[in-house]
Amino acid sequence: MKPDNREYYEKFDWERAKLDERLTEKxxxxxxxxxxxxxxxxDIGCGDGAITNKLNEHFDVVASDRSINALKFVETKKFCSSADNLPLKENSFDLIFSSEMIEHLPDDIFTNTIKEFKRVSSRYIYLTFPNDENVEKNFVKCPNCDFVFNKIYHLRNLNLKKIEKLFPEYEIIFQTPHGKLTKKYNKFFAKIKHTLVPSESWIPMRWTPDKRRSTMCPECNHSFEIPYKFNLLGFLIDSLNVIISPRIPYQQFVLLKKRNA
Incomplete structure (x- = not known):
């Protein structure tokens, strides 16, 4: 598992990430x-504060992110920090919130971040993350160094069972899947595809439109547009996956309460 790349998040066009109808519903x-x-x-890993700023209309919110560029758009109290080493006292907040962040964390940072969530929360932890995602579905290969990675830096699969194992001292008091129905991708099919099909045929245009095909290699920092060239074998594998794999809501919401709190 390759460590994530800080430069990617500093270069990300946070100004483009506007509050849309789907985010408002969330x-x-x-x-x-x-x-x-x-x-x-x-709010840990708040990004540009699109959610944070709205939550602040209802609660007293403090936001944290390690990207200085992202924090420029946050309108609440805020500080710059990595999630695995928060400059906060134990039991500092009623609720720790983190949305679409923990799936990006390498193993060591992930483990310490979970510990920090537990340390800083006095009662609740609220997480949202991709719902039982197969991260291999969105693998791309860097044309500069041939490094293979998930195009949006997702590093792990998460679901309710895994959350329960990560937080045994907590109980789930609310959970709901949410978002656009998304086709899962069979892991065996993904392995065959990435072995036998050229990398320029891995991500069809129907999966990712032109405006979302930019990424940066975490290995060599090379920025590039994800190419696509039709490949018959790749098309057949994708078609078989459509037949056998279900559609599920893209996100999962999980609210945890500390036992005996």
């Missing part, structure tokens, strides 16, 4: 599902 679900006794919230 925020509405979040606000309605927050426990009634929550007053203060710490």
């Amino acid at each position: 925020i509405n679900i979040l606000v309605k599902s927050f426990p009634s006794d929550v007053i203060d919230v710490c």
Whole structure:
């Protein structure tokens, strides 16, 4: 598992990430599902604050991200920090919130981040993440150094069972899948495809449109547009996957409460 790349997040066009209808719907679900006794919230890995700024209308929110560029758009109290080493006291906040962040973390940072969430939260931890995602589905190969990686830097699969194992001292008090129905990708098919099909035929245009085909290699920092060239074998493998794999909502929301808290 390759460590993530800080430069990628500093170069990311955060100004482009606007509050759209789907994100507004997500925020509405979040606000309605927050426990009634929550007053203060710490949003870890807040990005540009699109969610943070709205949550701050309902709660006393402090935001954290390691990207200085992203924090420029955050309108709440904020600080720059890596999630695995938070400059906060134990039990500092009623609720720790983190949306679409933990799937990006390398193993060592991931493990320490979970520990930090538990340390800083006095009662609740609220997570959203890709719902049982097969990260291999969105593998690309760098044309400069041949390094293979997930195009949006997702490093791990997460689901409810894994969350329960990560947080045995917590109970799930709310969970719901949410978002656009997305076709899962069979791991065996993905392995065959990435072995036998040229890398320029891995990501069809129907999966990722032109405006979202930019990425940067975490190995050599080479920025490039993800190419696509039709390949019959790749097309057949994708078609078989359509037949056998289900569609599921893209995201999973999980609200955890500390036992005996």
